[in-house]
Amino acid sequence: MPSLILTRLRQGKRTLPFPGTEPVLPERFRGLPVLDHARCPSGCTSCVDACPTDAITSGGNLQIDLGRCLFCPECANACPEGAIRFTSQYQLATSSRNDLVLTEGETLRLAGRLAEQTYRVLGRSLKLRQVSAGGCNGCESHLNSLNTVVFDLGRFGIQFVASPRHADGLLITGAVTQNMRLALEKTYQAVPYPKIVIAVGACAISGGPFRDHPEVLNGSGSIVPVDLYVPGCPPHPVTILDGLLRLIGKIKESRATPSS
Amino acid sequence: MAIGLSKFHSGEPVPLRSVPDLSIAEFRAAILSAVNGTRSLAALFGMPAGDRHVRLIAVVADSVTNSLSILSTKVGESYPCLTLECPQAHWFEREIAEQWQVHPDGHPWLKPIRFHAPYRTGNSISPAPVAGVTDFFAMAGEEVHEVAVGPVHAGIIEPGHFRFQCHGEDVFHLEISLGYQHRGVERALVGGPGKRTIHLMETLCGDTSIGHATAYCEAIEALGGTAVSARAQVLRGVALELERLANHTGDLGALAGDVGYLPAAAYCGRIRGNFLNLTAELCGSRFGRGLIRPGGVGFDMDKPLIAKLQERLEAALKDVEDALGLLWDAPSVQARFEHTGTITRETCEALGIVGPAARACGIERDIRQDFPSGIFRFAQIPISKWHSGDVFARAWLRWLEIQRSGAFVREQFASMPDGPILSPAGPLPADHLVVSLVEGWRGEICHVAITDANGRFAHYKIVDPSFHNWMGLAMAMRNEQVSDFPLCNKSFNLSYCGHDL
Numbered sequence A: 001m002p003s004l005i006l007t008r009l010r011q012g013k014r015t016l017p018f019p020g021t022e023p024v025l026p027e028r029f030r031g032l033p034v035l036d037h038a039r040c041p042s043g044c045t046s047c048v049d050a051c052p053t054d055a056i057t058s059g060g061n062l063q064i065d066l067g068r069c070l071f072c073p074e075c076a077n078a079c080p081e082g083a084i085r086f087t088s089q090y091q092l093a094t095s096s097r098n099d100l101v102l103t104e105g106e107t108l109r110l111a112g113r114l115a116e117q118t119y120r121v122l123g124r125s126l127k128l129r130q131v132s133a134g135g136c137n138g139c140e141s142h143l144n145s146l147n148t149v150v151f152d153l154g155r156f157g158i159q160f161v162a163s164p165r166h167a168d169g170l171l172i173t174g175a176v177t178q179n180m181r182l183a184l185e186k187t188y189q190a191v192p193y194p195k196i197v198i199a200v201g202a203c204a205i206s207g208g209p210f211r212d213h214p215e216v217l218n219g220s221g222s223i224v225p226v227d228l229y230v231p232g233c234p235p236h237p238v239t240i241l242d243g244l245l246r247l248i249g250k251i252k253e254s255r256a257t258p259s260s
Numbered sequence B: 001m002a003i004g005l006s007k008f009h010s011g012e013p014v015p016l017r018s019v020p021d022l023s024i025a026e027f028r029a030a031i032l033s034a035v036n037g038t039r040s041l042a043a044l045f046g047m048p049a050g051d052r053h054v055r056l057i058a059v060v061a062d063s064v065t066n067s068l069s070i071l072s073t074k075v076g077e078s079y080p081c082l083t084l085e086c087p088q089a090h091w092f093e094r095e096i097a098e099q100w101q102v103h104p105d106g107h108p109w110l111k112p113i114r115f116h117a118p119y120r121t122g123n124s125i126s127p128a129p130v131a132g133v134t135d136f137f138a139m140a141g142e143e144v145h146e147v148a149v150g151p152v153h154a155g156i157i158e159p160g161h162f163r164f165q166c167h168g169e170d171v172f173h174l175e176i177s178l179g180y181q182h183r184g185v186e187r188a189l190v191g192g193p194g195k196r197t198i199h200l201m202e203t204l205c206g207d208t209s210i211g212h213a214t215a216y217c218e219a220i221e222a223l224g225g226t227a228v229s230a231r232a233q234v235l236r237g238v239a240l241e242l243e244r245l246a247n248h249t250g251d252l253g254a255l256a257g258d259v260g261y262l263p264a265a266a267y268c269g270r271i272r273g274n275f276l277n278l279t280a281e282l283c284g285s286r287f288g289r290g291l292i293r294p295g296g297v298g299f300d301m302d303k304p305l306i307a308k309l310q311e312r313l314e315a316a317l318k319d320v321e322d323a324l325g326l327l328w329d330a331p332s333v334q335a336r337f338e339h340t341g342t343i344t345r346e347t348c349e350a351l352g353i354v355g356p357a358a359r360a361c362g363i364e365r366d367i368r369q370d371f372p373s374g375i376f377r378f379a380q381i382p383i384s385k386w387h388s389g390d391v392f393a394r395a396w397l398r399w400l401e402i403q404r405s406g407a408f409v410r411e412q413f414a415s416m417p418d419g420p421i422l423s424p425a426g427p428l429p430a431d432h433l434v435v436s437l438v439e440g441w442r443g444e445i446c447h448v449a450i451t452d453a454n455g456r457f458a459h460y461k462i463v464d465p466s467f468h469n470w471m472g473l474a475m476a477m478r479n480e481q482v483s484d485f486p487l488c489n490k491s492f493n494l495s496y497c498g499h500d501l
Helices: A002-011 A046-050 A074-078 A116-122 A138-146 A178-190 A201-206 A237-247 B024-034 B087-100 B185-189 B197-203 B206-224 B230-258 B262-283 B303-329 B331-337 B345-351 B355-359 B391-414 B465-476 B482-492 B496-500
Strands: A033-035 A063-065 A084-086 A101-103 A126-132 A158-160 A169-173 A196-200 A228-230 B039-048 B054-062 B067-075 B078-080 B103-105 B144-149 B161-167 B170-177 B432-440 B443-451 B457-463
Touching: A002 B262, A002 B303, A033 A063, A033 A101, A046 A074, A074 A084, A126 A138, A126 A178, A138 A169, A138 A201, A138 A237, A138 B206, A138 B262, A169 A178, A169 A201, A196 A201, A196 A237, A228 A237, B024 B039, B024 B054, B024 B067, B024 B078, B039 B087, B039 B432, B039 B443, B039 B457, B054 B087, B054 B432, B054 B443, B067 B078, B067 B432, B087 B103, B087 B345, B087 B465, B161 B482, B170 B465, B170 B482, B185 B197, B185 B457, B197 B206, B206 B230, B206 B432, B206 B443, B206 B496, B230 B262, B230 B303, B230 B391, B230 B432, B230 B482, B262 B303, B303 B331, B303 B391, B331 B391, B345 B465, B355 B391, B355 B443, B355 B465, B391 B482, B443 B465, B457 B465, B465 B482, B465 B496
Parallel strands: A126 A158, A126 A169, A169 A196, A196 A228, B078 B103
Antiparallel strands: A033 A084, A063 A101, B039 B054, B054 B067, B144 B161, B161 B170, B432 B443, B443 B457
C-alpha cells in the first residue's frame, strides 16, 4: 500500500488542460498544409506527382483533399520552392466531405455543433461504438490514447461502449473492406435513433493508402451517412478530440488560424 | 538435409536461376528434413509460373548457422501437403490454397484464412467466400456449447471472429477466423515499387510501421546495391527499439487492465504515449511515418534534439520501471498471470512461434541476434528469455526487453556517427530474389521481394509475426476459462491487419 501511494505521487497528474490551453506538439508535427501557388515554377507538377494518394491537384490554383492526404512529407520534400508546407495546426475535423477539399487561400471550415435536436439529446452524454473496418490499427491506437489519463475522454461525457445497442453513434476507422461491409451495415442498423457517424482517418474518409484496391470500398461514406470527418493517417489524438468537442459544442470557434 | 542446398544470407540478393528448382518430392523431403527446433519455415508461398502452374517458394531460416535455404518447386492443381508432418506449414498451405487454388492433398483442416477470391486466373474461378462462413471444429454432448465473438468486438480493437468450443466454462478449443482486414496489400505491390509502396509498408500493420518499412527498405537496398550510411542505420535502430518500447509498455498496461489492476494500467497507458512522442519528435508522426525511406531515413537529429530525446527517454524509462514495480509486487496480479495461458516449448517449436511468445518459452530466437542487419550487426542487444510459457512469462519478457531496448537507445544517442542520412537508391536488378528479416516488437518480420525481367516486383511476400503466432493463442486457450480469453489474447497482442494484409 505505501508503495502504491508513493508511486501515485511520483507519477503525478498528467491530464492535459485541453481545451483551454493549447497542447504542445512535436516541432516536426505535420498538421494543416498551406499552399502558395505563386511560388510554383511554371508547369511544375512535382507535388502532384509525389503524392501517394493523388490528393493534390494543380492547374490555376493548388488544391489539396485533406480526406485523401496521409500527411506524409513527400509533397513538401518534392517541392523545390516551398509552395506546399505543413503547419502545426492540429484542428482539422469538418462536418462535410467537401470542406476537406482545400483550395489555396481558403480557410478550412472546421466542424460545427450537431444539429439542434440531436445536440439536445446527445450533446452532454455521447456514447460511441467503434468499428474497425480495414485499416492499419493506427487510428485505433490513437483512439485508445484518448482513453488514457492524458486526454481523459470521459470528462467530456464521451465514452466508447461495448454494444451498438448502447451507443448514440459509430466511430468508423478503416477503408471498409468487402469483408467488413456486412458487419458495418449491421452494426449501424443496431444503433438506435438519433444516431451519428464519425469517420476517423484517411482510410475511413477516402480509402487512404488502400484507395481503389478492389478489396475495399474507399471509406465509409458509401455505406453510412457521415456527420464528422477527422482527416489524418492516423490523426493525432488531439485532432480527434478537437473534432469530437466541436461536435458537442465544447469548442466553438469555427476557424483556427494556421501558424507555421 | 537430404539435398545439398546452397546457403544464403538474410539481405543477400539471389539470382532467381540459382534458387533450386526441385521436384515436389525433393522439395517436400528437403523441407521436412530441414525444419526442426532451430530451423524454421520463415516463408512458404506460391507465385504464378505461367502455363497454369504455380511456383512454390520456401525459405527455411537456420538460427544456429545464421543462414537461409531458399528452395522452389512447380506444382499444378495439387501436391501432397506438408502440414501433416510439419505443422509450421499449416497456415502457409491454407494461404497457398486460397490464393492459387492449389490443393495441398491430405491437409487436415483446409479452409480460407482471408476470404477473398483466388488470384489465379484461367481456372474455374470460384466466387469470393463470405468472411467467417466456413467449417469450425465442433463438439457434441451434454453441457457442451459454443461461444462466438466478433468480428465487431466490445473494445477499440480490430475485427476478427473467435469461436470457442466449451464444456461449461472450460474451453476445449478456440478457433480463430480472420480476413476482415484484408485490403489487398500484397497484390497491390506487384509491378512496383511505385510512389505508394512505402506507404503501404507503413500501413500494412500500423503499430509496426518502423519494422515493416525497415524490412522493405533493406530488401530493395540489397537488390539495388544501395549502401546506407552508419548514421541512418543508427536512426533506424533507434526507431525500431522505440517502437518496441512503446508497444511493450502499452501491452503491460493493458495486461494490468485485464486483471483489474488499474494503477499500472493507467500509468503504462500514459507512458506508452511518451515513447510514441519520442518518435514523433524525430519525424513528426507517433508511428514513425515518413522516417524510414529507401536509402536511409527521412529525418535527422541535431545535438539539441538528441539532448531533448535523451532527457525524455530517461524520464519515461524511470516512470515505466516505477509503474511496473507495482505490477510485479502485487500478489493478486501474479496469481492471475502465473499458470494462465501456458504453451510448452514443444508446441512453440512445432508451430514455429516467433518473437516474445517464443522467447517466453525459453527459445533463443531473435532476428537481431540470429540474422542481424543494419546497426544490429555492430551493437548487439542481449537476447531475453524466460521459461514458463504463461501469461506471466510473456509479460516479464516484455519488461526484460524494455530494459535492454532502453539501454540500446541510450547507448546509440551517446555515440551517433556523423554522415549523411539518405543515399540514392539504385534500380532493382531483373529476375532476383531477396529475403529480408527484421525483429519487430511482435517477432520475426519476413519480406521476400522477387523482381521480373524489368526489375519490377513480380511478387512481394510479407509474413507478419502474427501469421505464425495466431495458432499459438489458440493453443494457449486450451483448458482455460472463457473469462481468461482477454488476458491470454493481450499477452500475445497479435495483429489482425498484419495477418490479413
